Amino acid sequence: MHRGHQAVLSQLQERARQLSLPSCVMVFEPQPLEFFAKDRAPARLSRLRDKYEDIAVLGIDRLLCVKFDQVFAELSAEAFIEQILVQKLAVRFLVIGDDFRFGQHRCGDFALLAEAGKKHAFQVLSTDTLLHDQQRVSSTLLREALREGRLDDVTRMLGHPYTISGRVAHGAKLGRTIGFPTANIHLKRLVVPIQGVYAVQIVISAQTYSGVANIGFRPTVNGTRSQLEVHIFDFKDDLYGKQLQIRVCHKLRDEQKFSSFSALQTQITADALHAREWLAKHQC
Incomplete structure (x- = not known):
């Protein structure tokens, strides 16, 4: 809104x-x-x-x-x-x-x-x-800014960071095998407004945590439907069935397909580090 x-x-x-x-x-x-x-x-x-x-x-x-x-x-x-x-x-x-x-x-x-x-x-x-910026504030302008990763503009048009919410569902549990367990939210929309890897804040039962999220089709594992996967830093509790709010703070990179799980693990490690650094220095 x-x-x-x-x-x-x-x-x-x-x-x-x-x-x-x-x-x-x-x-x-x-x-x-x-x-x-x-x-x-x-x-x-x-x-x-x-x-x-x-x-x-x-x-x-x-x-x-x-x-x-x-x-x-x-x-x-x-x-x-x-x-x-x-x-x-x-x-x-x-x-x-x-x-x-x-x-x-x-x-x-x-x-x-x-x-x-x-x-x-x-x-x-x-x-x-x-x-x-001399343009009419509209849903179309918001979609354009989201697609281009201009999240500062999105925040100004909304009055707050862009937020995605949903219930945590069971996934393939591949993240935990490479050291990055994720909470998975199926995006039940006809089209998803954003794709990529982002530094995020996660609200769980009125508590706010930091993390890194992938939004998209997960090409490395040949995913067929759009999904949000979020790794929450320093968090170990069971979240299945719980409602989460994910504030999308900063785009780190586009989604991409990796040649191996080892290459994916290396990139996620770098993404998590960059997300921690950005969130430590900036207000979402």
């Missing part, structure tokens, strides 16, 4: 307090582009669980998750207003981003909402674009 989203939610909260009404955020699952484009959809920056937690931290009262299916995709903009906003939600005040479009063929916009607001007694506010 980037700072553009945060600006929208700030306006929502302020108006909700003035009206003595609960604040509510509507999200779609799957995301519309995932529904239409399938595996060609842009990378997800966060999971639904992450959105829920972010929205809760920001103090929003309710999260409404709408199933985006063929029936919903064919709903006209006018029907969306009448059936969803007016009849089901009884909206009094609506805040949208300046690029918001809705309804079949994306025909609905701010002007249509404003006109409907006059008829149904609700107000609509369109928030101004938030800029970063």
Whole structure:
């Protein structure tokens, strides 16, 4: 949830307090582009669980998750207003981003909402674009910065380091055979926004640890699905089934295929050393 989203939610909260009404955020699952484009959809920056937690931290009262299916995709903009906003939600005040479009063929916009607001007694506010280095802060800009390893820019656009969360699953346990046991998180997304080896911080039950993570397909072992493997420094407890938050702090290198496990072990040793050095000198 980037700072553009945060600006929208700030306006929502302020108006909700003035009206003595609960604040509510509507999200779609799957995301519309995932529904239409399938595996060609842009990378997800966060999971639904992450959105829920972010929205809760920001103090929003309710999260409404709408199933985006063929029936919903064919709903006209006018029907969306009448059936969803007016009849089901009884909206009094609506805040949208300046690029918001809705309804079949994306025909609905701010002007249509404003006109409907006059008829149904609700107000609509369109928030101004938030800029970063003269560019509009957007999910597209975030994906580009992540892909290029510009994590400082990502942090400025988000207001915090980019974070991946998930539950630790059983893996092949190859890491422990070369002295680097890892916690493995399967990335249940259609596309992964970043790949490579990173210095990271890991949050486990409100405690923060340092580590090094590989995000990608693990070409040395002929991996077929994207996975996050994190080696936590000076940590020996069992993590299977536990929920982790991984703050992606600094990119060390791209993912690569090695000719042998010995070569992989040598590189991981160097990666761990570089990650320790970077994390000791920098604030994530």
